[in-house]
Amino acid sequence: MKPDAKHTVDLPPTQIDRREFLTFAAAGLTATGTGLLIPSLADAGPLSQKTGTHPMSQKAFVYTELQISAPFDQVPWQQINETIKTKPGFLNKTWLSGVGNNSAGGIYAFDSIENAQAFVTDYFPAEARNFGVAQTTRVFDATATTDASIDMNSVHYGASPTAAPAAFVYTEVQLHVLPFDHGPWRAFNPVLKQQPGLLSKTWLSGLHTGTVGGFYAFDSLENARKFALDYFPGEAKTLNAAFYTRVFDAPVTEAASRDMASPFYG
Structure with missing residues (x-):
């Protein structure tokens, strides 16, 4: 071909x-x-103004x-x-x-x-x-996770950043939870709020699949790693499900993210 x-x-x-x-x-x-x-240069300007x-x-x-x-x-x-x-x-x-x-x-x-x-x-x-x-x-589906994310100080839903993040964590659990509101977010949010260095979480609900995940901001790379390596595997085990985690370095991408109106930077 x-x-x-x-x-x-x-x-x-x-x-x-x-x-x-x-x-x-x-x-x-x-x-x-x-x-x-x-x-074109005529279209230049802050992304928030253009979108x-x-x-x-x-x-x-x-x-x-x-x-x-x-x-x-x-x-x-x-x-x-x-x-x-x-x-x-x-x-x-x-x-x-x-x-x-x-x-x-x-x-x-x-x-x-x-x-x-x-x-x-x-x-x-x-x-x-x-x-x-x-x-x-x-x-x-961003609409489905509105309430759960607002409860976790999500900047995607209007919360003001309390500090510039030092690291991000992405998670996804191999579960089928539809509708999302029937899932365990009310039980998990109080526990998540106690995790060292967690600044915010945006809950994620997979389109069509109903997978459950999240995008987290942390105050340090060390705390992000501890979360991904120590806490999250236990959460997934509680759900008896396979899972996917990633840790990302936030400071190196700050300028690029600011240029794209990232809500993590105000």
Whole structure:
């Protein structure tokens, strides 16, 4: 089968360094006809002004992670940001850089489930293809988790950040809980609030799958690791379910996240 010319670019020479390759790949997103256009200077300005971002306006969250290993200062995030800002219904993004593996990803808010689905089925596969790496994507119903997230001081639902995060944790448990409100969040929230260094949590409910997860902010990388390694496996065992955890370094992505109106930075 011939590859779709619309989504392919010629790879750079093998001797090119990682930074040059990543920049080349990001440039390829605009060149391959995927509609990833850089906004004009006339459209420049704070993202919140362009999107009408409101803390309660999101209807869906998207989680992404590229199977890549690159220090974040080598990721061409400025170029990628300008492209993502043009995507229909995009509200904000918090960039993610994996601790230990230097993976690159993000947690995004969208104004509708349909726009979130379009992002993960159209744009993001093209981004991964241009970098030549596999990917992980998830779509979550943001409306279903409103009450649970507000109770956990979620900045996605209007809470003011109490401090700049030092680390993020992403979790997902292999459970089917629909509707989300019938799940155990009322029992877990008081316990979660006692975890050392936890600043906030946004609850996640998988679209179609009903998986249960969360996106957490911590005051230190040490506390985030303790949560992911010590606390969370016990929570999953209580539920008798397999689980997925990731820890991310927050300071290295702060500038990139601020540029995308991340609610973690006010």
